[in-house]
Amino acid sequence: MISAPASTLAPNVAPNVASNVAFTFAAIAAMLVAAPVLAADAKTAFVSRCGMCHQAGGEGLAGQFPKLAGRAAAIAQAPAGRRYMALVVLGGMAGRIEVEGAALNGVMPGMASLTDAEIAEVLSHVVTLGKPAKAAKPFKAAEIAAVRAGGKATMGDNKELRSQLIAEGVIK
CATH class of the missing domain: 1.10.1200 (Non-ribosomal Peptide Synthetase Peptidyl Carrier Protein; Chain A)
Structure with a gap:
Protein backbone atom coordinates (compact mmCIF):
# COMPACT_ATOMS: atom_id res chain seq x y z
CA MET A 1 0.00 0.00 0.00
CA ALA A 34 -7.83 -9.62 -4.97
CA ALA A 35 -9.15 -13.07 -4.21
CA PRO A 36 -9.44 -15.58 -7.06
CA VAL A 37 -12.62 -15.41 -9.09
CA LEU A 38 -15.25 -17.95 -8.15
CA ALA A 39 -17.37 -18.93 -11.13
CA ALA A 40 -20.50 -19.01 -8.97
CA ASP A 41 -20.16 -15.36 -8.02
CA ALA A 42 -19.16 -13.24 -11.02
CA LYS A 43 -20.61 -10.09 -9.45
CA THR A 44 -18.34 -10.40 -6.41
CA ALA A 45 -15.41 -11.13 -8.73
CA PHE A 46 -16.18 -8.00 -10.77
CA VAL A 47 -16.48 -5.84 -7.67
CA SER A 48 -13.23 -7.16 -6.17
CA ARG A 49 -11.19 -7.02 -9.39
CA CYS A 50 -12.76 -4.14 -11.33
CA GLY A 51 -14.98 -2.18 -8.96
CA MET A 52 -12.24 0.07 -7.56
CA CYS A 53 -11.97 1.78 -10.95
CA HIS A 54 -15.15 0.99 -12.86
CA GLN A 55 -17.28 1.10 -9.67
CA ALA A 56 -19.53 -1.72 -8.44
CA GLY A 57 -22.37 -0.85 -10.82
CA GLY A 58 -20.08 -0.17 -13.78
CA GLU A 59 -20.68 3.60 -13.76
CA GLY A 60 -16.94 4.37 -14.12
CA LEU A 61 -14.94 7.17 -12.54
CA ALA A 62 -15.05 10.59 -14.20
CA GLY A 63 -11.84 11.54 -15.96
CA GLN A 64 -10.13 8.17 -15.47
CA PHE A 65 -12.14 5.00 -15.98
CA PRO A 66 -14.93 4.40 -18.49
CA LYS A 67 -18.52 3.60 -17.79
CA LEU A 68 -19.32 -0.02 -18.60
CA ALA A 69 -22.98 -0.09 -17.53
CA GLY A 70 -25.26 -0.15 -20.54
CA ARG A 71 -22.32 0.15 -22.95
CA ALA A 72 -20.56 -3.21 -22.65
CA ALA A 73 -23.57 -5.19 -23.89
CA ALA A 74 -23.70 -3.03 -27.03
CA ILE A 75 -20.00 -3.62 -27.72
CA ALA A 76 -20.46 -7.37 -27.12
CA GLN A 77 -23.10 -7.64 -29.87
CA ALA A 78 -20.38 -7.86 -32.53
CA PRO A 79 -17.72 -10.59 -32.64
CA ALA A 80 -15.04 -7.89 -33.03
CA GLY A 81 -16.38 -6.15 -29.92
CA ARG A 82 -16.28 -9.36 -27.90
CA ARG A 83 -12.70 -10.00 -29.02
CA TYR A 84 -11.77 -6.42 -28.07
CA MET A 85 -13.28 -6.81 -24.60
CA ALA A 86 -11.31 -10.02 -24.01
CA LEU A 87 -8.10 -8.42 -25.31
CA VAL A 88 -8.47 -5.44 -22.99
CA VAL A 89 -8.94 -7.68 -19.97
CA LEU A 90 -5.97 -9.83 -21.01
CA GLY A 91 -3.56 -7.08 -22.04
CA GLY A 92 -4.90 -3.88 -20.50
CA MET A 93 -5.06 -0.40 -21.99
CA ALA A 94 -3.62 3.00 -21.14
CA GLY A 95 -3.88 6.56 -22.31
CA ARG A 96 -6.48 9.08 -23.35
CA ILE A 97 -9.78 7.83 -24.73
CA GLU A 98 -13.17 9.45 -25.19
CA VAL A 99 -16.34 7.82 -23.89
CA GLU A 100 -19.74 9.41 -24.43
CA GLY A 101 -18.09 12.74 -25.20
CA ALA A 102 -15.94 12.79 -22.06
CA ALA A 103 -12.16 12.54 -22.15
CA LEU A 104 -10.66 9.90 -19.88
CA ASN A 105 -7.02 9.26 -19.10
CA GLY A 106 -6.41 6.12 -17.08
CA VAL A 107 -4.59 2.83 -16.92
CA MET A 108 -6.14 -0.61 -16.91
CA PRO A 109 -3.60 -3.35 -16.19
CA GLY A 110 -3.82 -6.60 -18.08
CA MET A 111 -5.19 -9.52 -16.12
CA ALA A 112 -3.81 -12.39 -18.18
CA SER A 113 -3.09 -14.28 -14.96
CA LEU A 114 -6.82 -14.98 -14.64
CA THR A 115 -8.07 -18.20 -16.19
CA ASP A 116 -10.21 -18.17 -19.31
CA ALA A 117 -13.20 -19.23 -17.21
CA GLU A 118 -12.62 -16.40 -14.72
CA ILE A 119 -12.41 -13.79 -17.49
CA ALA A 120 -15.52 -15.20 -19.17
CA GLU A 121 -17.46 -15.01 -15.88
CA VAL A 122 -16.44 -11.41 -15.21
CA LEU A 123 -17.19 -10.28 -18.78
CA SER A 124 -20.53 -12.11 -18.65
CA HIS A 125 -21.38 -10.02 -15.59
CA VAL A 126 -20.14 -6.80 -17.21
CA VAL A 127 -22.58 -7.15 -20.13
CA THR A 128 -25.50 -7.28 -17.67
CA LEU A 129 -24.63 -3.97 -15.96
CA GLY A 130 -26.96 -1.01 -16.36
CA LYS A 131 -29.90 -1.23 -18.68
CA PRO A 132 -28.55 -2.58 -21.96
CA ALA A 133 -30.74 -1.84 -24.97
CA LYS A 134 -30.17 -5.42 -26.10
CA ALA A 135 -28.93 -8.30 -23.95
CA ALA A 136 -25.58 -9.83 -24.92
CA LYS A 137 -24.92 -13.54 -24.82
CA PRO A 138 -22.65 -14.68 -21.98
CA PHE A 139 -18.94 -15.12 -22.67
CA LYS A 140 -17.56 -18.66 -22.68
CA ALA A 141 -14.15 -19.84 -21.52
CA ALA A 142 -13.50 -21.28 -25.01
CA GLU A 143 -14.09 -17.83 -26.52
CA ILE A 144 -11.50 -16.28 -24.18
CA ALA A 145 -9.08 -19.17 -24.87
CA ALA A 146 -9.36 -18.53 -28.62
CA VAL A 147 -8.55 -14.83 -28.13
CA ARG A 148 -5.63 -15.70 -25.85
CA ALA A 149 -4.32 -18.23 -28.40
CA GLY A 150 -4.41 -15.50 -31.08
CA GLY A 151 -1.41 -13.83 -29.48
CA LYS A 152 -0.69 -11.18 -26.90
CA ALA A 153 -1.94 -7.65 -27.54
CA THR A 154 -0.21 -4.72 -25.87
CA MET A 155 -1.98 -1.77 -24.27
CA GLY A 156 -1.11 0.23 -27.40
CA ASP A 157 -2.51 -2.48 -29.68
CA ASN A 158 -5.76 -2.44 -27.72
CA LYS A 159 -6.02 1.34 -27.91
CA GLU A 160 -5.45 1.21 -31.68
CA LEU A 161 -8.09 -1.55 -32.01
CA ARG A 162 -10.50 0.62 -30.03
CA SER A 163 -10.04 3.45 -32.55
CA GLN A 164 -10.67 1.04 -35.40
CA LEU A 165 -13.85 -0.29 -33.79
CA ILE A 166 -15.11 3.25 -33.22
CA ALA A 167 -14.56 3.99 -36.91
CA GLU A 168 -16.48 0.81 -37.79
CA GLY A 169 -19.34 1.69 -35.43
CA VAL A 170 -18.80 -1.29 -33.12
CA ILE A 171 -17.97 1.05 -30.23
CA LYS A 172 -20.08 4.17 -29.94
Missing part, protein backbone atom coordinates in the same frame (compact mmCIF):
# COMPACT_ATOMS: atom_id res chain seq x y z
CA ILE A 2 1.25 3.47 -0.82
CA SER A 3 1.92 5.35 2.39
CA ALA A 4 3.72 8.44 1.10
CA PRO A 5 1.70 11.59 0.41
CA ALA A 6 0.80 11.94 -3.26
CA SER A 7 2.96 15.06 -3.55
CA THR A 8 6.11 13.05 -2.71
CA LEU A 9 5.31 10.40 -5.29
CA ALA A 10 5.44 12.94 -8.11
CA PRO A 11 6.89 16.18 -6.69
CA ASN A 12 6.98 18.00 -10.05
CA VAL A 13 3.35 17.23 -10.89
CA ALA A 14 0.28 19.26 -9.99
CA PRO A 15 -1.34 18.00 -6.75
CA ASN A 16 -4.52 16.72 -8.43
CA VAL A 17 -2.49 14.76 -11.01
CA ALA A 18 -0.26 13.35 -8.26
CA SER A 19 -3.38 12.27 -6.36
CA ASN A 20 -4.70 10.56 -9.50
CA VAL A 21 -1.37 8.76 -9.92
CA ALA A 22 -1.45 7.61 -6.29
CA PHE A 23 -5.08 6.45 -6.64
CA THR A 24 -4.27 4.55 -9.83
CA PHE A 25 -1.34 2.72 -8.20
CA ALA A 26 -3.47 1.86 -5.17
CA ALA A 27 -6.26 0.58 -7.42
CA ILE A 28 -3.87 -1.60 -9.42
CA ALA A 29 -2.37 -3.02 -6.22
CA ALA A 30 -5.85 -3.86 -4.92
CA MET A 31 -6.76 -5.66 -8.15
CA LEU A 32 -3.57 -7.69 -8.17
CA VAL A 33 -4.08 -9.04 -4.66
Whole structure:
Protein backbone atom coordinates (compact mmCIF):
# COMPACT_ATOMS: atom_id res chain seq x y z
CA MET A 1 0.00 0.00 0.00
CA ILE A 2 1.25 3.47 -0.82
CA SER A 3 1.92 5.35 2.39
CA ALA A 4 3.72 8.44 1.10
CA PRO A 5 1.70 11.59 0.41
CA ALA A 6 0.80 11.94 -3.26
CA SER A 7 2.96 15.06 -3.55
CA THR A 8 6.11 13.05 -2.71
CA LEU A 9 5.31 10.40 -5.29
CA ALA A 10 5.44 12.94 -8.11
CA PRO A 11 6.89 16.18 -6.69
CA ASN A 12 6.98 18.00 -10.05
CA VAL A 13 3.35 17.23 -10.89
CA ALA A 14 0.28 19.26 -9.99
CA PRO A 15 -1.34 18.00 -6.75
CA ASN A 16 -4.52 16.72 -8.43
CA VAL A 17 -2.49 14.76 -11.01
CA ALA A 18 -0.26 13.35 -8.26
CA SER A 19 -3.38 12.27 -6.36
CA ASN A 20 -4.70 10.56 -9.50
CA VAL A 21 -1.37 8.76 -9.92
CA ALA A 22 -1.45 7.61 -6.29
CA PHE A 23 -5.08 6.45 -6.64
CA THR A 24 -4.27 4.55 -9.83
CA PHE A 25 -1.34 2.72 -8.20
CA ALA A 26 -3.47 1.86 -5.17
CA ALA A 27 -6.26 0.58 -7.42
CA ILE A 28 -3.87 -1.60 -9.42
CA ALA A 29 -2.37 -3.02 -6.22
CA ALA A 30 -5.85 -3.86 -4.92
CA MET A 31 -6.76 -5.66 -8.15
CA LEU A 32 -3.57 -7.69 -8.17
CA VAL A 33 -4.08 -9.04 -4.66
CA ALA A 34 -7.83 -9.62 -4.97
CA ALA A 35 -9.15 -13.07 -4.21
CA PRO A 36 -9.44 -15.58 -7.06
CA VAL A 37 -12.62 -15.41 -9.09
CA LEU A 38 -15.25 -17.95 -8.15
CA ALA A 39 -17.37 -18.93 -11.13
CA ALA A 40 -20.50 -19.01 -8.97
CA ASP A 41 -20.16 -15.36 -8.02
CA ALA A 42 -19.16 -13.24 -11.02
CA LYS A 43 -20.61 -10.09 -9.45
CA THR A 44 -18.34 -10.40 -6.41
CA ALA A 45 -15.41 -11.13 -8.73
CA PHE A 46 -16.18 -8.00 -10.77
CA VAL A 47 -16.48 -5.84 -7.67
CA SER A 48 -13.23 -7.16 -6.17
CA ARG A 49 -11.19 -7.02 -9.39
CA CYS A 50 -12.76 -4.14 -11.33
CA GLY A 51 -14.98 -2.18 -8.96
CA MET A 52 -12.24 0.07 -7.56
CA CYS A 53 -11.97 1.78 -10.95
CA HIS A 54 -15.15 0.99 -12.86
CA GLN A 55 -17.28 1.10 -9.67
CA ALA A 56 -19.53 -1.72 -8.44
CA GLY A 57 -22.37 -0.85 -10.82
CA GLY A 58 -20.08 -0.17 -13.78
CA GLU A 59 -20.68 3.60 -13.76
CA GLY A 60 -16.94 4.37 -14.12
CA LEU A 61 -14.94 7.17 -12.54
CA ALA A 62 -15.05 10.59 -14.20
CA GLY A 63 -11.84 11.54 -15.96
CA GLN A 64 -10.13 8.17 -15.47
CA PHE A 65 -12.14 5.00 -15.98
CA PRO A 66 -14.93 4.40 -18.49
CA LYS A 67 -18.52 3.60 -17.79
CA LEU A 68 -19.32 -0.02 -18.60
CA ALA A 69 -22.98 -0.09 -17.53
CA GLY A 70 -25.26 -0.15 -20.54
CA ARG A 71 -22.32 0.15 -22.95
CA ALA A 72 -20.56 -3.21 -22.65
CA ALA A 73 -23.57 -5.19 -23.89
CA ALA A 74 -23.70 -3.03 -27.03
CA ILE A 75 -20.00 -3.62 -27.72
CA ALA A 76 -20.46 -7.37 -27.12
CA GLN A 77 -23.10 -7.64 -29.87
CA ALA A 78 -20.38 -7.86 -32.53
CA PRO A 79 -17.72 -10.59 -32.64
CA ALA A 80 -15.04 -7.89 -33.03
CA GLY A 81 -16.38 -6.15 -29.92
CA ARG A 82 -16.28 -9.36 -27.90
CA ARG A 83 -12.70 -10.00 -29.02
CA TYR A 84 -11.77 -6.42 -28.07
CA MET A 85 -13.28 -6.81 -24.60
CA ALA A 86 -11.31 -10.02 -24.01
CA LEU A 87 -8.10 -8.42 -25.31
CA VAL A 88 -8.47 -5.44 -22.99
CA VAL A 89 -8.94 -7.68 -19.97
CA LEU A 90 -5.97 -9.83 -21.01
CA GLY A 91 -3.56 -7.08 -22.04
CA GLY A 92 -4.90 -3.88 -20.50
CA MET A 93 -5.06 -0.40 -21.99
CA ALA A 94 -3.62 3.00 -21.14
CA GLY A 95 -3.88 6.56 -22.31
CA ARG A 96 -6.48 9.08 -23.35
CA ILE A 97 -9.78 7.83 -24.73
CA GLU A 98 -13.17 9.45 -25.19
CA VAL A 99 -16.34 7.82 -23.89
CA GLU A 100 -19.74 9.41 -24.43
CA GLY A 101 -18.09 12.74 -25.20
CA ALA A 102 -15.94 12.79 -22.06
CA ALA A 103 -12.16 12.54 -22.15
CA LEU A 104 -10.66 9.90 -19.88
CA ASN A 105 -7.02 9.26 -19.10
CA GLY A 106 -6.41 6.12 -17.08
CA VAL A 107 -4.59 2.83 -16.92
CA MET A 108 -6.14 -0.61 -16.91
CA PRO A 109 -3.60 -3.35 -16.19
CA GLY A 110 -3.82 -6.60 -18.08
CA MET A 111 -5.19 -9.52 -16.12
CA ALA A 112 -3.81 -12.39 -18.18
CA SER A 113 -3.09 -14.28 -14.96
CA LEU A 114 -6.82 -14.98 -14.64
CA THR A 115 -8.07 -18.20 -16.19
CA ASP A 116 -10.21 -18.17 -19.31
CA ALA A 117 -13.20 -19.23 -17.21
CA GLU A 118 -12.62 -16.40 -14.72
CA ILE A 119 -12.41 -13.79 -17.49
CA ALA A 120 -15.52 -15.20 -19.17
CA GLU A 121 -17.46 -15.01 -15.88
CA VAL A 122 -16.44 -11.41 -15.21
CA LEU A 123 -17.19 -10.28 -18.78
CA SER A 124 -20.53 -12.11 -18.65
CA HIS A 125 -21.38 -10.02 -15.59
CA VAL A 126 -20.14 -6.80 -17.21
CA VAL A 127 -22.58 -7.15 -20.13
CA THR A 128 -25.50 -7.28 -17.67
CA LEU A 129 -24.63 -3.97 -15.96
CA GLY A 130 -26.96 -1.01 -16.36
CA LYS A 131 -29.90 -1.23 -18.68
CA PRO A 132 -28.55 -2.58 -21.96
CA ALA A 133 -30.74 -1.84 -24.97
CA LYS A 134 -30.17 -5.42 -26.10
CA ALA A 135 -28.93 -8.30 -23.95
CA ALA A 136 -25.58 -9.83 -24.92
CA LYS A 137 -24.92 -13.54 -24.82
CA PRO A 138 -22.65 -14.68 -21.98
CA PHE A 139 -18.94 -15.12 -22.67
CA LYS A 140 -17.56 -18.66 -22.68
CA ALA A 141 -14.15 -19.84 -21.52
CA ALA A 142 -13.50 -21.28 -25.01
CA GLU A 143 -14.09 -17.83 -26.52
CA ILE A 144 -11.50 -16.28 -24.18
CA ALA A 145 -9.08 -19.17 -24.87
CA ALA A 146 -9.36 -18.53 -28.62
CA VAL A 147 -8.55 -14.83 -28.13
CA ARG A 148 -5.63 -15.70 -25.85
CA ALA A 149 -4.32 -18.23 -28.40
CA GLY A 150 -4.41 -15.50 -31.08
CA GLY A 151 -1.41 -13.83 -29.48
CA LYS A 152 -0.69 -11.18 -26.90
CA ALA A 153 -1.94 -7.65 -27.54
CA THR A 154 -0.21 -4.72 -25.87
CA MET A 155 -1.98 -1.77 -24.27
CA GLY A 156 -1.11 0.23 -27.40
CA ASP A 157 -2.51 -2.48 -29.68
CA ASN A 158 -5.76 -2.44 -27.72
CA LYS A 159 -6.02 1.34 -27.91
CA GLU A 160 -5.45 1.21 -31.68
CA LEU A 161 -8.09 -1.55 -32.01
CA ARG A 162 -10.50 0.62 -30.03
CA SER A 163 -10.04 3.45 -32.55
CA GLN A 164 -10.67 1.04 -35.40
CA LEU A 165 -13.85 -0.29 -33.79
CA ILE A 166 -15.11 3.25 -33.22
CA ALA A 167 -14.56 3.99 -36.91
CA GLU A 168 -16.48 0.81 -37.79
CA GLY A 169 -19.34 1.69 -35.43
CA VAL A 170 -18.80 -1.29 -33.12
CA ILE A 171 -17.97 1.05 -30.23
CA LYS A 172 -20.08 4.17 -29.94
